[in-house]
Amino acid sequence: MKNSIVITGTPGVGKTTVARELAKTEGYRLIELNTIAKEVGALAGQDPDRGASIIDETKLKRELARVLKSEGAKFIVEGHYGEIVPPRFVERAVVIRLDPRILRMRLIERGYAQSKVDENVQAEILDSCLVNAVEVFGEGIVLEVDATGLDFPQLLMSVREAISGRGLPPGSVNWLTRLQKEGVLHEFLR
Numbered sequence: 001m002k003n004s005i006v007i008t009g010t011p012g013v014g015k016t017t018v019a020r021e022l023a024k025t026e027g028y029r030l031i032e033l034n035t036i037a038k039e040v041g042a043l044a045g046q047d048p049d050r051g052a053s054i055i056d057e058t059k060l061k062r063e064l065a066r067v068l069k070s071e072g073a074k075f076i077v078e079g080h081y082g083e084i085v086p087p088r089f090v091e092r093a094v095v096i097r098l099d100p101r102i103l104r105m106r107l108i109e110r111g112y113a114q115s116k117v118d119e120n121v122q123a124e125i126l127d128s129c130l131v132n133a134v135e136v137f138g139e140g141i142v143l144e145v146d147a148t149g150l151d152f153p154q155l156l157m158s159v160r161e162a163i164s165g166r167g168l169p170p171g172s173v174n175w176l177t178r179l180q181k182e183g184v185l186h187e188f189l190r
Contacts, residue, residue: 023076093142125176
């Protein structure tokens with residue numbers, strides 16, 4: 001039963017705000033992966049080097065499957081590890097992308113440690129969330145949205161279009177090539 005839309009992307013791209021608005025205005029039930037992982041005890045500890053929680057993937061997948069089996073419900077599942085959602089429930093996966101320069105500024109403004117800023121910006125440049133989504137859900141399910149230069153209403157509209165199948169196919173956003181052509185890639189390699 002495909003009843004879920006996955007909204008994923010690197011931390012700081014706008015996925016949580018978009019997912020909350022879609023749930024509010026479109027009647028989806030919202031699942032925020034970080035929240036449900038805490039609620040169901042699917043945190044296996046802390047990675048001290050990365051300053052991040054370690055997810056018990058088996059437990060979280062089991063809980064997601066239980067929740068997503070709800071008859072008649074449609075879900076928005078939001079999180080930077082959206083590929084954890086069992087594929088049998090996923091109708092569409094939307095990967096929100098953002099220019100790494102803007103992303104870096106947002107993460108710094110949020111107070112992220114420099115190592116986390118670097119890690120997340122490099123993940124965006126290397127298409128980590130996109131690659132993970134395509135590997136799990138397949139190219140036909142995954143679309144990208146480039147949030148660069150969009151205000152919130154425009155971003156929301158672009159995500160709605162992607163949900164309906166009118167988005168950028170995987171590989172359309174290529175920060176590596178763009179930053180290389182602009183001669184600024186070295187700024188992101190530490």
